[in-house]
Amino acid sequence: MxxxxxxxxxxxxxxxxxxxxxxxxxxxxxxxxxxxxxxxxxxxxxxxxxxxxxxxxxxxxxxxxxxxxxxxxxxxxxxxxxxxxxxxxxxxxxxxxxxxxxxGPTADLFMSHYQQGLVVYQAEQQYLALENRYEKVEREYYSVSAQLDEDVSKKEARALRRHLRSLRREMRGLEHQMMRFGGFGAFNPGLFY
Incomplete structure (x- = not known):
């Protein structure tokens, strides 16, 4: 190592x-x-x-x-x-x-390692942004689901179901993107060294 x-x-x-x-x-x-x-x-x-x-x-x-x-x-x-x-x-x-x-010579070594650390930091920031977006979409999903349990018209129910499908697609897309960073709910910095 x-x-x-x-x-x-x-x-x-x-x-x-x-x-x-x-x-x-x-x-x-x-x-x-x-x-x-x-x-x-x-x-x-x-x-x-x-x-x-x-x-x-x-x-x-x-x-x-x-x-x-x-x-x-x-x-x-x-x-x-x-x-x-x-x-x-x-x-x-x-x-x-x-x-x-x-x-001098230490500058090059310092900078090369600094850049490696910065790549990990930036990847983690991207992951955290995806995770925050996922949590926001998930909260919205549960909120819209709760609205379906209420007494709504057929037209409103169709719109809510469409919205739920859209939210599910976005959540799956976000999960897929987070997998590039080590997995859903688990940022893996070792992938970026």
């Missing part, structure tokens, strides 16, 4: 799992200063070097000067943690944006 397939079985440092959110910093964090450590954290989250300018701008509002050289040294170390093939797959699999922080 390929190493990146094992990612679902192993855990990685929590710092690599967090989403790549924006670089918001609090006044307390600005006052604390820990710029090298903050750089490591931001790099390990895959944030670009532009992050330090956002931090500096925010800290300036609090009257604090950022040591950008310390942050940059830490960021470089954090990026090394981020730019692994395994993490590339995780980032793609979770549908996270990539800010282009990897360079």
């Amino acid at each position: 390929k190493p990146w397939k094992l990612l679902t079985l192993i855990s990685i440092p929590a710092v690599l799992v967090f989403a790549n959110g924006c670089a918001v910093i609090s006044e307390d964090e600005c006052q604390a200063g820990l710029w090298y450590e903050r750089g490591i954290e931001d790099g390990a989250r895959g944030r670009s070097q532009a992050t330090v300018y956002e931090i500096a701008q925010k800290c300036h509002e609090y009257g604090v000067r950022v040591d950008t050289s310390d942050w940059m040294r830490g960021h470089e170390e954090g990026v090394e943690q981020y730019c692994t093939p395994e993490n590339g797959f995780i980032q793609g699999r979770n549908g996270r944006d990539y800010e282009g922080v990897c360079t």
Whole structure:
């Protein structure tokens, strides 16, 4: 089995799992200063070097000067943690944006695994959309069936039966489409590696 397939079985440092959110910093964090450590954290989250300018701008509002050289040294170390093939797959699999922080030979490996993870993520999103549509059609099917049990005219009953047949066809079509993703009610990510 390929190493990146094992990612679902192993855990990685929590710092690599967090989403790549924006670089918001609090006044307390600005006052604390820990710029090298903050750089490591931001790099390990895959944030670009532009992050330090956002931090500096925010800290300036609090009257604090950022040591950008310390942050940059830490960021470089954090990026090394981020730019692994395994993490590339995780980032793609979770549908996270990539800010282009990897360079050199690691960039190609990271990107190839990121793309593989992204394919799985996108397939899962398609599957979930099909599943949601199926559930909506199924609810409508039961609602229309219940209307047939009520006292309705022959004309209304014919229209309701036609509508039920249409809903059944759509449900079968949705079931067929979901089978491409591993089965009805069971998305199989392994089909997309």
